[in-house]
Amino acid sequence: MSVSPPDAAAGPSRGRRAASPVRLLAGAVGTVLAASFVIFSSLSVAPGDPVSQILGQKATDAQRAAMRTQLGLDDPLLVRYWHWLTGVVHGDFGTSLTYRQSVSGLLGPRILTTLALVVMSAVIILLVGVALGAFGGTSQRWRPVVNGVVGFGVAIPGFVAASVLISIFAVKLGWFPTYGAGSGFVDRIWHLTLPAVALSLGWTAYVAQMTAAAVKEEASREHVMTATGRGLPRQLVFRRHIMRNASIPVLTASGLTVAGLVAGSVVIESAFAVDGIGSLLIKSVSNKDYSVVTAISLLIVIVFVLVTTVIDFAQAALDPRLRDGGKV
Amino acid sequence: MTSDRLLSIEGLRVDLPSRSGSRERRTVIHDVTLSVDDGESVGLVGESGSGKSMTTKATMRLLPPGAKVSGGLTFRGESVLDYSRKELAAYRSRKVSMIYQDPRAHTNPLLTIGDFLVEGVVATGQMSRADALDQACALLVDVGVTDAERRMLQYPHQLSGGLLQRMMIVMALMPSPELILADEPTTALDVTVQSEVMAILAEQIRERSLGMLFITHDLDLAAAVTDTLAVMYAGVIVERGPSDEVYSKPRHPYTAALLKSRPSAVKVERLETIPGRPISAYEAGPGCVFAARCPFATEECREVRPALRQVGGRSVACHRAEDIASELFEGLSA
Ligand SMILES: Nc1ncnc2c1ncn2[C@@H]1O[C@H](COP(=O)(O)OP(=O)(O)OP(=O)(O)O)[C@@H](O)[C@H]1O
Numbered sequence: 001m002s003v004s005p006p007d008a009a010a011g012p013s014r015g016r017r018a019a020s021p022v023r024l025l026a027g028a029v030g031t032v033l034a035a036s037f038v039i040f041s042s043l044s045v046a047p048g049d050p051v052s053q054i055l056g057q058k059a060t061d062a063q064r065a066a067m068r069t070q071l072g073l074d075d076p077l078l079v080r081y082w083h084w085l086t087g088v089v090h091g092d093f094g095t096s097l098t099y100r101q102s103v104s105g106l107l108g109p110r111i112l113t114t115l116a117l118v119v120m121s122a123v124i125i126l127l128v129g130v131a132l133g134a135f136g137g138t139s140q141r142w143r144p145v146v147n148g149v150v151g152f153g154v155a156i157p158g159f160v161a162a163s164v165l166i167s168i169f170a171v172k173l174g175w176f177p178t179y180g181a182g183s184g185f186v187d188r189i190w191h192l193t194l195p196a197v198a199l200s201l202g203w204t205a206y207v208a209q210m211t212a213a214a215v216k217e218e219a220s221r222e223h224v225m226t227a228t229g230r231g232l233p234r235q236l237v238f239r240r241h242i243m244r245n246a247s248i249p250v251l252t253a254s255g256l257t258v259a260g261l262v263a264g265s266v267v268i269e270s271a272f273a274v275d276g277i278g279s280l281l282i283k284s285v286s287n288k289d290y291s292v293v294t295a296i297s298l299l300i301v302i303v304f305v306l307v308t309t310v311i312d313f314a315q316a317a318l319d320p321r322l323r324d325g326g327k328v
Numbered sequence: 329m330t331s332d333r334l335l336s337i338e339g340l341r342v343d344l345p346s347r348s349g350s351r352e353r354r355t356v357i358h359d360v361t362l363s364v365d366d367g368e369s370v371g372l373v374g375e376s377g378s379g380k381s382m383t384t385k386a387t388m389r390l391l392p393p394g395a396k397v398s399g400g401l402t403f404r405g406e407s408v409l410d411y412s413r414k415e416l417a418a419y420r421s422r423k424v425s426m427i428y429q430d431p432r433a434h435t436n437p438l439l440t441i442g443d444f445l446v447e448g449v450v451a452t453g454q455m456s457r458a459d460a461l462d463q464a465c466a467l468l469v470d471v472g473v474t475d476a477e478r479r480m481l482q483y484p485h486q487l488s489g490g491l492l493q494r495m496m497i498v499m500a501l502m503p504s505p506e507l508i509l510a511d512e513p514t515t516a517l518d519v520t521v522q523s524e525v526m527a528i529l530a531e532q533i534r535e536r537s538l539g540m541l542f543i544t545h546d547l548d549l550a551a552a553v554t555d556t557l558a559v560m561y562a563g564v565i566v567e568r569g570p571s572d573e574v575y576s577k578p579r580h581p582y583t584a585a586l587l588k589s590r591p592s593a594v595k596v597e598r599l600e601t602i603p604g605r606p607i608s609a610y611e612a613g614p615g616c617v618f619a620a621r622c623p624f625a626t627e628e629c630r631e632v633r634p635a636l637r638q639v640g641g642r643s644v645a646c647h648r649a650e651d652i653a654s655e656l657f658e659g660l661s662a
């Protein structure tokens with residue numbers, strides 16, 4: 001699973017298209033369904049035998065066969081997928097083989113932890129990234145400094161940042177705990193600060209870069225000259241004619257970033273021993289606990305689809321040209 | 329008295345940092361001298377790249393960062409180049425308005441026409457939003473837009489180029505300015521609506537007795553709508569005088585060549601093209617900027633840059649203006 005930000009220079013290139021709400025929603029549901037089938041079928045052919053995991057190596061062939069039938073493993077793929085899907089619709093993701101517990105019960109509290117981590121990171125990314133980018137995009141003099149900081153942020157992988165942060169702020173200075181997610185609101189924020197910083201570093205740099213590029217491009221538009229030539233105050237030109245227009249690409253980049261955070265949390269949660277979705281995924285993969293892996297993968301897909309759908313709606317809300325059936 | 333002039337530009341010179349990013353600068357305007365009086369329409373004519381747009385940008389102080397400007401640029405006797413930030417904002421928002429060539433590129437696609445029209449006067453505290461909306465509606469009717477209220481709620485991409493340029497005209501008139509700078513206001517439009525939009529603009533200017541600096545490369549159009557003509561070549565004004573005289577009796581070889589090379593609506597004949605290619609200001613040698621393409625050029629023309637001087641009731645920058653006068657007329661009437 002990729003955890004690094006996409007190549008910033010390439011940027012997200014989203015074609016203009018008509019944003020009819022019905023079509024957007026239908027597309028989103030269709031994508032999730034298709035993805036769920038791909039996930040389910042690819043994990044059903046993955047190596048590892050759930051039967052021997054449950055019964056151990058010493059079970060007889062008869063016992064094995066009985067267990068296979070009980071788990072429905074001998075049914076055709078489509079039948080198994082259907083069973084699983086109807087279960088998912090009713091909130092039943094199956095049972096974890098390692099934890100001997102329902103998958104939904106396993107995910108519930110961990111989703112909250114990961115959500116807290118992702119939200120904290122997203123806040124850092126948006127505040128710092130957009131501010132840094134807007135600054136670097138407007139101020140000629142500070143542009144190299146901002147570029148330097150951004151390059152630094154892009155270059156450092158999340159797990160390196162994590163170990164550096166732990167060794168300085170947790171071990172040396174002792175300001176923050178080294179592991180765990182904490183309990184209660186304040187304690188949780190305290191526990192999740194370092195992980196959130198480590199998780200947001202690369203993405204902050206990416207969003208800053210995108211914002212700087214968008215601001216610089218929008219500032220050079222002719223209609224900005226019109227606004228300046230009308231004697232509008234500088235801050236108004238910046239707000240109304242530069243930032244407002246730049247917010248469309250910035251929003252797109254930030255949205256994809258937030259979706260990517262869920263995937264990125266896998267590495268960071270393990271590094272900080274935070275008991276969230278990400279670390280559960282890694283454990284479940286190594287335990288070949290496929291019902292958990294399937295559920296988490298589906299969850300990540302749903303977050304991605306949700307975020308891109310929200311971006312599509314937001315773009316249409318910001319850009320009148322997209323509301324008119326996409327003609328420009 | 330020159331200080332009473334609405335707009336007076338004297339020996340304006342503009343150097344821009346070259347776009348390639350190297351340190352050297354390029355001269356884009358060598359020597360521009362012209363003036364606009366109250367209620368006067370002045371045409372600024374020249375080929376592409378001669379520096380017409382740069383002249384208007386310098387007048388609005390909208391040149392790109394790093395531009396070096398010298399010479400005089402005064403509005404009602406006040407030096408525009410020395411304006412403080414506050415004075416500049418007042419000048420741009422109340423005294424002078426600019427109409428651009430490409431209305432689509434020059435309007436923010438995310439704002440409604442109504443917001444676009446009123447934002448200038450509202451943000452600079454000249455009118456309440458309600459008053460501004462009323463005035464915008466009235467002006468839209470003046471420029472021939474019938475369903476003004478509906479148009480105000482639309483976005484630029486929903487309007488045709490001609491209609492959008494009329495919105496630009498309204499935008500320019502909103503603060504009741506004294507001077508309008510119109511930079512090729514019809515060039516980017518569909519040919520079928522060009523004359524209509526031009527007529528609307530000319531009518532509004534005349535009705536309000538506004539001063540106008542009208543940029544075009546169309547000599548016929550300029551002669552038709554302006555009182556005074558200034559002809560520009562490679563960043564230099566080469567001839568300036570009353571429009572009908574300059575148009576019928578050019579005294580500079582470049583003006584004469586422009587007149588000869590334009591397509592005629594009545595006669596179908598081979599066009600005479602001006603020999604050589606137009607040069608940019610930074611390519612000009614020490615002598616007359618037109619010397620390389622001028623059939624009358626002498627050694628003096630190539631060595632010494634001629635200054636504008638009075639010849640036959642107008643200003644001409646040509647060493648040989650008197651000698652070649654008859655030849656210039658001949659070529660035209662033939
Ligand atoms: N940003 C810039 N940096 C450097 N040089 C520039 C820049 N913009 C324009 N120039 C140069 O300045 C010169 C004058 O340009 P200007 O736009 O004033 O011409 P123009 O007379 O308006 O032509 P057109 O009829 O094509 O609009 C040209 O030679 C052009 O190459």
Ligand SMILES: [Mg+2]
Pocket residue numbers: 380381382511
């Ligand atoms: Mg131009």
